Amino acid sequence: MISTKSRTRAFLGAVAATAMAAAMPTASAADVSFAGQTVDFTIPFSETGGSARWAQFYAPLLSEHLPGNPTVVVRYRPGGGSTTGANWFQDNQQLNDGTQIFGTSGSTQFPYLLGDPRVRYEYQDWIPLLGSGVGGVAYLSGDLADKWDGTGDNLQDEFFMYGSQGATSLDLVALLAFKLIGLDVEPIFGVEGRGDGRLMFERGETNLDYQTTPAYISNVQPMVDQGLAVPLFAWGSLDDDGNIVRDPTFPDIPSFAEVCEANSVCDTDSLGFEAWQAFFTAGFPAQKLIYLPGTASDEVVEAYREGLRDLMARDDFTEISEAALGIYPQLIDNGARNAHRLATTISPEAKQYVLDWLEEDYQITLD
Template sequence: MTMKLASRLAAATLAVAGMTAPALAEVDFSGKTIEWVIPFSETGGSAKWANFFAPLLSEQLPGNPTVVVKFMPGAGSTKGANWFQEQEHEDGTLLFGTSGSTQFPYLLNDPRVRYEYKDWIPVMATGTGGVAYINAEDGAKFDGSANNLKDIDFIFGSQGATGLDLVPLLAWQMLGMKVEPVFGIKGRGDGRLMFERGEATIDYQTSSGYLGGAADLVAAGTAVPMMTWGALDENGVIVRDPTFPDMPSFKEVCEATEGCETEGTAWDAWKAFFISGYPSQKIAFLPAGTPQDMVDAYVAAFEAVRTDPGFKELAKNEVGDYPMFVGAGAANAAEQATTVSEEARAHVVDWLKSAYGVTLE
């Protein structure tokens, strides 16, 4: 554990343990507006995530400020993250949300990255899942394996191979599928719109995005769910996603598909980036330099959201059935999301170069 992480964990623990009424009473956001900046478009899963939590946060922060979600898409979310890196604390009214598409370029040493996660202060984190789906015609050939899909030329709307789309792109290649990405979209919601218009024939959404839009395509018969990426149990084993228990996980589909292996270098690399990108996927940060009393106020507010009796059922229906972390838990989640082994990183860097001509070193 780094010294900076240790200090972050200690501060976050104090934020939970030391939430006394007099201390929190000193922070008052009455009449203020909190800007929660999301580095993606307003159509994707991160947008739904922030829009879900924003009014709940407003209810619990001292003074009940207005929490407004703003969007800053571009460069696979690195544009917004680079901007946030330059922001300095002023009055506690700036919050920033990241996703796997922000974490992955950081992990891969993408030259566009000018941000440092360890400088930021995590106050809340949640896990998520993801669902891959295909058009109805090709979906009729899906039998729980990818064996009947290998001769089909699929089109996929992608934000970029170094972001969260890395997980499905690598998974589909491991299954032996021919998926041609069209790079350049600004959010996963834009990928869903390409699919709806028939410009793409395969797509995936994070759980919130799937529940908020793609599930309607399945209900209408224009899309067929293929698999989820799965979830981790307490022993670190990939199991079915609890939000979609009737769908097979990628591990199950891989095991049923000729030539796909759930052990070895490729599997280990995929699993490492899956863990980084999903179980601790979405994280809310305050800027560097935010005073401890304001950090405490945010941690207390998110803790109040998490422990509200009706929260779990509400979250399950809106963003999925996944754990929520605050304080020290959020710091641990941020560390997990921004750490992979050198072996996994090297494998993915080589794959990106050979598959898409993406050179990061």
């Protein structure tokens, strides 16, 4: 368990460091007021995606809980699979008065982890404020139900098709998971969203798919009830120590780590699994993060943290966030810092492993 241990150690180190930081006298947020100001909440995506929905959910709530109730406007800077907007944020770090915040997603983290040539941004320059996670469930066609015993060992001779948005998108997590447990999967690339992938599954054009939690519950569960689909595994969640545990939304569905343990070719100590875990974390439990520019003053940072603490402490938060965010923890303070750390670090070996796999299996290179 070398890899998992080293990640856990890094995680505990981070906890210790932040605990010490918390013990020191912190800057006071009391003097900061955003009254009459406009906060630009920029996301590197267009108006139509999941990130827009997430940002539109948070914008009015931030406005309500920040001192002075500034107007919070969501601004869109799409392009380059979100690298254009992130590069823009990197170039606009000088604004230190808290009127500029930036929201990333897994699609921003992945190119950074892979060393995509378009990436000119540096996550470690930014100050993380909030982390939002989500889960996902992989499922296969109902006619293969008999061959699924929780390990995938009986599926080695089957041939799978999977509708994919691209091997370097969030689908990387799914494709790598299938590879690790030895499934023979041919991805059908060029699918425009997970919804279209699901439709291909429903039409019988593919026989393997995954959906994020809200879509799984509303669209796949009915198929499972009718025997048309069988859940394989949920990606899982991270506990406070950084271990992969079952997704709290799906306590009856094993996590991918459990399936990997039970499977005869997959090994949770392998480099492959370490790489999977890095991308899984950046793509799911720490999918969306809100950042302030690195130059923001301590008072401004503290004002935001306090506002977010107030927001999370609202009695009705679970209720109002359920439809927009699902029932996943919204991480603030240390939780956000840890999510940021885990979502933006990868060992050079694990990175090389993924790059080699992408080139070998899909002829995809990043230069």
